[in-house]
Amino acid sequence: MLDEIADLLDLQGERFKPNAYRRAARSLEALGEEVAAVSARHELDQIPGVGAAISAKIEEFLTTGQIEYLDKLRRDVPPGLRELLQLPGVGPKTVRMLHLTLGIEGPQELAAAIEAGKLKGLAGFKDRKIELLRGGLAALGTSDGQRRPLLEAWELAERLVARIRAGAPVDQIVVAGSLRRRRESVGDLDILATSAAPAQVFRVFAAFPDIEAVRGQGETKMTVVIAPGIQVDLRVVPPESFGAALQYFTGSKDHNVRIRSLARDLGLKVNEYGVYRGDALIAGRTEEDVYAALHLPFFPPEIRENRGEIEAAEAGQLPPLVPAAAVLSDLHVDFRAVESWGNLGEWKASAVAAGLKELGIIWPEGKSGSEARALRTQWDDNGMERAPIRLRLGIERVAGAAGALSDPFDFGISVPTRRGGVATPPKAMVGPPSVTPWTVSGLRTSSSTAGAADPIEAWIRWAVATGTALEVTPSPERDGLDSGAVRAAIAAGARLAITSRPERPEDLRHLGVATGIARRGWATPSDLLSGSLPPAPRAPRRPRN
Ligand code: DGT
Ligand code: CA
Ligand code: CA
Numbered sequence: 001m002l003d004e005i006a007d008l009l010d011l012q013g014e015r016f017k018p019n020a021y022r023r024a025a026r027s028l029e030a031l032g033e034e035v036a037a038v039s040a041r042h043e044l045d046q047i048p049g050v051g052a053a054i055s056a057k058i059e060e061f062l063t064t065g066q067i068e069y070l071d072k073l074r075r076d077v078p079p080g081l082r083e084l085l086q087l088p089g090v091g092p093k094t095v096r097m098l099h100l101t102l103g104i105e106g107p108q109e110l111a112a113a114i115e116a117g118k119l120k121g122l123a124g125f126k127d128r129k130i131e132l133l134r135g136g137l138a139a140l141g142t143s144d145g146q147r148r149p150l151l152e153a154w155e156l157a158e159r160l161v162a163r164i165r166a167g168a169p170v171d172q173i174v175v176a177g178s179l180r181r182r183r184e185s186v187g188d189l190d191i192l193a194t195s196a197a198p199a200q201v202f203r204v205f206a207a208f209p210d211i212e213a214v215r216g217q218g219e220t221k222m223t224v225v226i227a228p229g230i231q232v233d234l235r236v237v238p239p240e241s242f243g244a245a246l247q248y249f250t251g252s253k254d255h256n257v258r259i260r261s262l263a264r265d266l267g268l269k270v271n272e273y274g275v276y277r278g279d280a281l282i283a284g285r286t287e288e289d290v291y292a293a294l295h296l297p298f299f300p301p302e303i304r305e306n307r308g309e310i311e312a313a314e315a316g317q318l319p320p321l322v323p324a325a326a327v328l329s330d331l332h333v334d335f336r337a338v339e340s341w342g343n344l345g346e347w348k349a350s351a352v353a354a355g356l357k358e359l360g361i362i363w364p365e366g367k368s369g370s371e372a373r374a375l376r377t378q379w380d381d382n383g384m385e386r387a388p389i390r391l392r393l394g395i396e397r398v399a400g401a402a403g404a405l406s407d408p409f410d411f412g413i414s415v416p417t418r419r420g421g422v423a424t425p426p427k428a429m430v431g432p433p434s435v436t437p438w439t440v441s442g443l444r445t446s447s448s449t450a451g452a453a454d455p456i457e458a459w460i461r462w463a464v465a466t467g468t469a470l471e472v473t474p475s476p477e478r479d480g481l482d483s484g485a486v487r488a489a490i491a492a493g494a495r496l497a498i499t500s501r502p503e504r505p506e507d508l509r510h511l512g513v514a515t516g517i518a519r520r521g522w523a524t525p526s527d528l529l530s531g532s533l534p535p536a537p538r539a540p541r542r543p544r545n
Helices: 001-011 017-029 035-040 052-064 068-077 079-084 092-102 109-117 127-140 150-167 200-205 239-250 253-265 287-293 307-312 335-340 344-353 371-383 454-465 483-491 507-521
Strands: 170-177 189-195 211-217 220-227 229-235 269-271 274-277 280-283 329-334 356-362 392-396 413-419 468-471 497-498
Touching: 001 068, 001 079, 001 092, 017 052, 017 109, 035 052, 052 068, 079 109, 079 253, 092 109, 109 127, 150 170, 150 189, 150 200, 150 229, 150 253, 150 507, 170 239, 189 200, 189 239, 189 329, 200 220, 200 229, 229 371, 239 253, 239 269, 239 274, 239 280, 239 287, 253 269, 253 307, 274 287, 274 497, 280 287, 280 356, 329 335, 329 468, 329 497, 335 356, 335 371, 344 371, 344 507, 454 468, 454 483, 468 507, 483 497, 483 507, 497 507
Parallel strands: 189 229, 329 356, 356 392, 392 413, 468 497
Antiparallel strands: 170 189, 211 220, 220 229, 269 274, 274 280
16 A cells, blocks of 8 residues: 555655655565554554654554545546556556656557557657557456457357347348458447347347446447447448448448548449439448449458558459368367367367368477377277368477477477567477478467567568468467468468467367458468368377277
8 A cells, every 4th residue: 555655646746755655665565573563562653664654544554444645645646547557567657757748647548649659759668668558558458448359359249149149130240340350459349230120139239248338329229338348339220221331330441431432433422321323322232232333343351451452453453362161271279278178079079060171289399199199099089080170280399499309209290389489580490301390380470468579570581481381360469470460471472371279179160260360461272371281191000008
């Protein structure tokens, strides 16, 4: 409490008092007995740094459990400023400076200031520190207005849609917005539906568990906040406008600005209700209709960012993005996940449900060979080959780790990982020639969480030079390439390995989310490793023991 008083006084710009409270706090920490015992002997003021004012506050706490002075300070300082104190590497002096120079009063304003580049050049704000702040803000997570990792938003959306479908008569229901574009972070969810009974749809929506607040409700739109603070907009639109609404609310804003201007050139008007010539509605039921009315091909949602897709379409050169249904391999299932969900039958069922034809199960280096052989036996006993799903086994080791890579099982695949290793790629991957470096795992390319992103360019060059693919996962803030890195990798000629990085069998369905990130990076089938897998391993050795 004394430290908190010091922080709050610092926020108010007090010069000497904060350090007096901190000194007293340090003395109490070093006390070696209960402060109540010292108080009982009336010796509080003999503690170094504890004068009359502080000892009175300690007495107050011991008798009432509170310190009125602290309570008043808490009331006086804006709550947003106190929240900022929780950020890594941010003390009261920094918060006060941000408050005074940029008028920042809380996490949202700080996030906006970072995005607007206002922190650049401020004394003490190197790029790395700004990255840390950005990550810290994302992790604060408690207040509204935070962007969420794609996968978290996707899972919430999945539950919401399933619930609405189960409880109300909906014809079409699609989550639009940044989630449909598979943006790596999502601000809020934008759900669109058509229904013969909109009121019932809204009733079911409002009854979703974990709703923190209802922000607004009209005839056609309802906005709620779902714990922990994710805003969700639901719109029920007429079927003849569904395509136009979907096009409008999928965005991105920049893409839509271009679309509207192309429409103007054709003497047309486009909005969330449809495409109009004068007052006549000429398209709106489907997105395809909307784009066709503007003489444009259908744009896959993932590339609607005004990053060259309009020009590509005009030149008739939209890339043939890898279809989600074409990704039939999940190339990096961590053995530890299989181990902790030991029933291979469940993995098989999930893999079949996800339409997979191949699973790569990867050992962390150092695990024993008997476990691998036991898995192989279990696999055969479960009839996995008849599913038919091919099993590939491999070893993951830190890229650049010294010493020969032992491959006792003869599986022939290795996964150099950045995880736990250095941020820049090694000169060479050490290993026996029988081992094919397959995918690079553990790269973090999105800076939306704490810590800076890895220097991806160097890894891309290394992947190209060593013939190793780069992993694309549904969680680039944790590991894997984000869509920007995907685009850079493709431009450099690197291959991609798409994986759901599942923790549980049911997570295999996240492969589609990872595929979305690859598509967002303009990946086509020929950019995938799965299009040209290394030769199948030698016939599985069934141990007899
Ligand atoms: P988010 O939620 O920050 O992750 O990103 P979005 O893209 O989902 O943005 P959001 O939820 O504000 O709006 C959804 C879509 O609706 C957006 O991508 C484009 C469209 N939209 C929203 N507001 C406007 C606007 O003021 N002008 C235009 N042209 N489009 C808008
Ligand atoms: Ca949104
Ligand atoms: Ca929205």
